Amino acid sequence: MAHIVKVCTKETIEKMKKHYIKSIAAVTPNGAIFSAKSSGVTITAYKSGKVMFQGGDCENEAGIWNGGESAGKEVKKSSVSNHTYAPPSNVNALSFIGSDEAGTGDYFGPITVAAAFVDPSLIEKLRSLGVRDSKELNDKQITELARFLVDVVPFSLLILNNEKYNEVQRQGWTQGKMKAMLHEKAIQNLLKKLGDTKPKGILVDQFCEPGIYFRHTGTSGRRDVPIYFATKAESISIAVAAASIIARSAFLKHMNLLSEELGETVPKGAGSHVDQFAAEVIKKHGILSLEHFAKVHFANTEKAKKMK
Ligand code: MG
Numbered sequence: 001m002a003h004i005v006k007v008c009t010k011e012t013i014e015k016m017k018k019h020y021i022k023s024i025a026a027v028t029p030n031g032a033i034f035s036a037k038s039s040g041v042t043i044t045a046y047k048s049g050k051v052m053f054q055g056g057d058c059e060n061e062a063g064i065w066n067g068g069e070s071a072g073k074e075v076k077k078s079s080v081s082n083h084t085y086a087p088p089s090n091v092n093a094l095s096f097i098g099s100d101e102a103g104t105g106d107y108f109g110p111i112t113v114a115a116a117f118v119d120p121s122l123i124e125k126l127r128s129l130g131v132r133d134s135k136e137l138n139d140k141q142i143t144e145l146a147r148f149l150v151d152v153v154p155f156s157l158l159i160l161n162n163e164k165y166n167e168v169q170r171q172g173w174t175q176g177k178m179k180a181m182l183h184e185k186a187i188q189n190l191l192k193k194l195g196d197t198k199p200k201g202i203l204v205d206q207f208c209e210p211g212i213y214f215r216h217t218g219t220s221g222r223r224d225v226p227i228y229f230a231t232k233a234e235s236i237s238i239a240v241a242a243a244s245i246i247a248r249s250a251f252l253k254h255m256n257l258l259s260e261e262l263g264e265t266v267p268k269g270a271g272s273h274v275d276q277f278a279a280e281v282i283k284k285h286g287i288l289s290l291e292h293f294a295k296v297h298f299a300n301t302e303k304a305k306k307m308k
Helices: 010-019 058-063 120-128 139-152 162-170 175-194 210-217 238-262 272-285 287-293 299-307
Strands: 003-007 032-038 041-046 050-054 075-077 096-102 111-118 155-160 201-205 227-230
Touching (some): 003 058, 041 058, 058 175, 111 175, 120 238, 155 238, 175 201, 175 210, 201 238, 210 227, 238 287, 272 299
Parallel strands (some): 096 201, 201 227
Antiparallel strands (some): 003 050, 003 075, 041 050, 111 155
């Protein structure tokens, strides 16, 4: 079962307890402070500071608690190998579409999603140039590699700006749904672009259980080109690594644009430095300006308001 573990401060756990007070279970597991069930997700907070979100749209439920000290130390695990959509072990020997996103944990800036097609004949070249998990690369390397990749690799890139993000979020879309819709759209765009070239498969860097992905997108696993899901897929597939670099580079570019607009470097992430920066933006440009710069449902907004 998919689950997310967050490491939280005592303060955050107290807030969670209040938040879930009506759905707290009568029996608390060993070592736990409380256990609750909310919209299909079981939330268990442990004395160690770890909070486990399990089942259902656990990612979205955990996302409510993004921001402050609770963010950053996120450990994401999923049972990759025992679901039906685990990719073949020789994924890099096959022509594949990979897809990945950036910006989902950052308070400021858009969500960017890219799908990229890599033919096995290109793999050695991409590897030698340093195409790998974008989390292992610095911003400069990402920008340079992306510049090269967009010329040699067919891709589709989608950007969900903050206005649109906030609009669909208010309509009730979870971040999980936004991601699923963007991944699916990028994949479909790319398949169209490829025309008669049929990839052997599609690998999505997994952010939710396949069943939830299909439910969000109104699609199924029975497809012309088979679809696979794996967490940390950028470390097993060059196509996903290429997609992650393109997505990350687009995110960086948009962060630069937002920084230019504000005349200051907009911080990444969702930590307390971000609350501080958001408070300054409110002071200078008004609360409504955040619609354009930030994902306003993150906890950072409330924290920033209190700092005024
Ligand atoms: Mg990813």
